[in-house]
Amino acid sequence: MTEPSAPTRFAPATDPDRLRYDLRAWLAANTPADWHEELRTATKERFRAFNIDQARKLRAAGLLATHWPAEHGGGGFSFREQLLIQEELVRADFPQPRLLEISLAHIAATLIAHGTEEQRAHLAAILDGEIWCQGFSEPDAGSDLASLRTRAERRGDVYLVNGQKVWSSYADQASWCLLLARTDPAAPKHRGLSLFMLELDSPGVELRPIRQATGTEEFCELFLTGVEIPVAHRLGEENTGWRMAQTTLAAERVFNTLELQARLAVAAEEIAAQARATPLGGGRTAADDTSFRQDLAARVAEIEVLGLLGQHLARGVERTGEVGVEGSLVKLLYSETLQKLTGLALRMRGMPALVDQRREFATSWTSGHWMIDHLKSWNWTIAAGSNEIQRTLIGERVLGLPREPQ
């Protein structure tokens, strides 16, 4: 058999078997060796360079923004093709540019939906590796996000911004921040917010990384003191920020589902392989344990359902351009399945799972360090609208149940 030669650039409307075959060849040639070990001890600068490099490779191959509309530089791939691409990237263990995740998903969705021609120029910059973070949550505005207090006052051609933001993922690596701030303190809380593009090297912006339960620093606090944002950097009309932020959050819920589901499926296979290699004494392995077998199968059923749900919703997005409130279902099911699966894996492995590998960076939520992965699953059940908020959304917006008295 001759060595397959990988195409340099992938395009839609290819025969799916051919696309898969070509992707495998490309991935075999382009997946860096030993990247897990390299990232384990990497510095922040090295981690950023690695991410930008991975993004560049994907972009050159036409695989970076497969879900974007073609006119904005996206791949124009059909839904089935996107699914196939994600599956192959995951199976090959190709490290995704995690630092660009917010840019490629939330920021892009917001810019495409609400940005001016000039603001959309950032889409091209994102494809070139422009890293964004989000400035939404505040110390006193978590689940009750709309009560946030960071103030943006109009002063001629600029807004003067004062306040504090928290839980901004990778803000210390980013050059821009999508900022939600209050422009009308007299209006009802959801109606006085605006959305801004904040350049992070502006005077008055101070960052402080937060060390997390896992031992690593992925979040930051943002202190904003007399920061000036040009009016031209406001997205949409003044005081319509809440609705736009909803779009962003909705995209946050569905965009990565396809990749995340594929990763869970691969993780379940990995856990099965580890169980066969985990001795229990008496010639038995963890794979022979009835209760483990039952639990693993229950998780596999949930992963399958997550995939069906994600595909169903993504097809809806393709048809209508909107995610809809059912995106909350995906967030709930993914985060809780991740939590249960990683908990199962660590308990199956036992003590070896408790040895801290002191890993600085990972590019997935199922890295195989099950204890750390398990801890990180709380990031998923809490962030992007805690699961309690999601259940309230489903109850009120899908089932039509009455709201709580305010």
Add this chain to the structure above:
Amino acid sequence: MTTLTQIEPAQDDIREEFRASVRGVLRDTAPVHGPRAVWSAESVDADAFRQAADLGWLGLLVTERWGGAGAGMQEVVVVAEELGAHLAVVPFLSSAVLTCTALAIGGDAAMGARWLPGLASGQLRGAVALTGPAGRTDPELLDVRAREEGGQTVLDGKAGFVLDGADADLVLVAARRTGRPGADLYAVPRGTPGVEAAPQLCVDRTRRLCTLVLNDVRLDASARLPYTSEAWPVLADRAAVALAADAVGAARRALDMAVEYAKQREQFGRPIGSFQAIKHKLADMYLLVRGASLAVEAAAAALDEGRGARRLVSLAGAYAGDAAAKVTGDAIQVHGGIGYTWEHDCHRLFKRATFDEVYLGDPSAHRERVAGLLLDGQGPSTVFHQ
């Protein structure tokens, strides 16, 4: 009204129209009734059964050659889900799914010609007796034995938990032959001497069970449907998916009822659905119903297309079985005391879902099959314990 002959595979909107039509028919002919007699099984919904026959539901899995629709499991799950939602007493699972499938797989042309046209049209009703007194399908737990004697087959023993068996025109009885592994099915027509049916009152009153006692029952040698290790899984998989669909229907209805109740029932001066304790429970129930329904549809499609079905069938069986038990149970909780009364339908939906969960292979058997595929490279080929 959409009938089956109009259905082409993979036409989603036509299938959706079919679903609406099934729902409409059942709303008129099998309304969820009010109070029912306590110590008796419900009688067959005669109007619904007639409509089911007229509209071709009973012949969904029968080929056109024998007067059926030549449709597949994707249509079966639409009907099964609506029957579950309406708590309908229609011998659909027993006759249209299990008997028709068993004959199509194991029966010869003569047997097909004799039975399938009548079963498809609803003029005849069939049943299968796949379990012994233990209620399990494991061959070693079957009580009925078959032996050859003077060119005839003689059956002796007891079959338990036979669904719709008491008034069936044909019962396919699973029996072991001495000295051979596995079991085969034997066609026992109504009125065969030596067969006695004793009703077993099921907690789910919408399911009519009986015990069949066979005493020196003599059949032609042609009554045997040879069952191979390839044939059993087909029957088991179709049974699992149809049962899961019925359970999804029951769960969907229980959720709808609980949501409506939570909107109108007031305590502490406001609707109970405005409290997070209730709202979040209902959100979880909704996720389970949506997920179970997608899993069942995917399994049915895989069976029809003959690809990767074994895994998807068991994933659907495991997920939908658990989901329906949880959702119908939580619906009782949301309703509070009224949901615990005999007059209310909550308990009937819970019982229906529990029957669907336990009958012919429970979720833990499905999970074991999935675990086998993942951990051992292969699972048992069927949740029927052959």
